Amino acid sequence: AQSVTQLDSQVPVFEEAPVELRCNYSSSVSVYLFWYVQYPNQGLQLLLKYLSGSTLVKGINGFEAEFNKSQTSFHLRKPSVHISDTAEYFCAVRGRSGGSNYKLTFGKGTLLTVNP
Amino acid sequence: EAQVTQNPRYLITVTGKKLTVTCSQNMNHEYMSWYRQDPGLGLRQIYYSMNVEVTDKGDVPEGYKVSRKEKRNFPLILESPSPNQTSLYFCASSFRIGQGIADTQYFGPGTRLTVL
Numbered sequence: 315a316q317s318v319t320q321l322d323s324q325v326p327v328f329e330e331a332p333v334e335l336r337c338n339y340s341s342s343v344s345v346y347l348f349w350y351v352q353y354p355n356q357g358l359q360l361l362l363k364y365l366s367g368s369t370l371v372k373g374i375n376g377f378e379a380e381f382n383k384s385q386t387s388f389h390l391r392k393p394s395v396h397i398s399d400t401a402e403y404f405c406a407v408r409g410r411s412g413g414s415n416y417k418l419t420f421g422k423g424t425l426l427t428v429n430p
Numbered sequence: 431e432a433q434v435t436q437n438p439r440y441l442i443t444v445t446g447k448k449l450t451v452t453c454s455q456n457m458n459h460e461y462m463s464w465y466r467q468d469p470g471l472g473l474r475q476i477y478y479s480m481n482v483e484v485t486d487k488g489d490v491p492e493g494y495k496v497s498r499k500e501k502r503n504f505p506l507i508l509e510s511p512s513p514n515q516t517s518l519y520f521c522a523s524s525f526r527i528g529q530g531i532a533d534t535q536y537f538g539p540g541t542r543l544t545v546l
Contacts, residue, residue, distance in 0.1 A: 323470070350537075357520060358473075358537040404472060417488075418463075418522075418535060422472040 316341040316407045320421035328429050335390040335424045337405035347388040348406040400428045432457045434538035436521050442544045451506045451541050453521030460526035462504035466517040511545040518542050
């Protein structure tokens with residue numbers, strides 16, 4: 315079984331400031347890791363994913379995330395945010411094998427609010 | 431255009447009145463799933479289907495039914511809705527690979543259900 319903890323439920327920042335949204339996971343098997351974004355009144359959109367290889371993953375809209383296996387973390391970062399980045403962000407994990415390799419487990423979400 | 435569609439997008443109903451939320455995908459995906467999203471709880475899986483006529487319970491299946499008679503459709507049925515089923519519902523789909531599923535799930539736009 316897997317679990318995901320998003321350490322901040324809300325993150326307010328000013329426009330053009332850097333931001334980090336934190337995500338920690340636990341799992342008894344190797345995992346795939348994802349970040350999804352949900353803009354107001356919309357569905358979920360894949361932002362980026364870590365499957366294997368380089369631990370630094372780049373996604374859409376200038377976001378990137380770093381997989382840290384020893385700390386079981388997958389934090390999302392952006393060096394300079396825009397008003398349009400205001401959204402809810404979900405970290406998710408899925409097992410690579412065994413009975414959990416179909417199940418996507420989500421964190422509770424982090425609401426990023428970018429202020430002018 | 432590749433997409434997952436849900437209908438209706440918004441629904442207000444009363445306790446006990448049976449309803450069905452439809453989900454359809456045009457990507458020939460084997461795997462389909464339903465999630466509910468509640469504030470502070472993230473997304474939780476209700477039911478999933480690995481292929482036609484194959485369905486199984488997720489984390490919160492109580493009060494819901496599903497069917498998978500065709501590959502493209504995966505309706506969610508609430509036989510006797512109650513106020514605690516007021517939520518935002520998402521359908522998702524993915525290719526199946528071996529015993530698991532492909533890494534990326536595609537989400538529908540969501541159905542906001544209110545049960546009075």
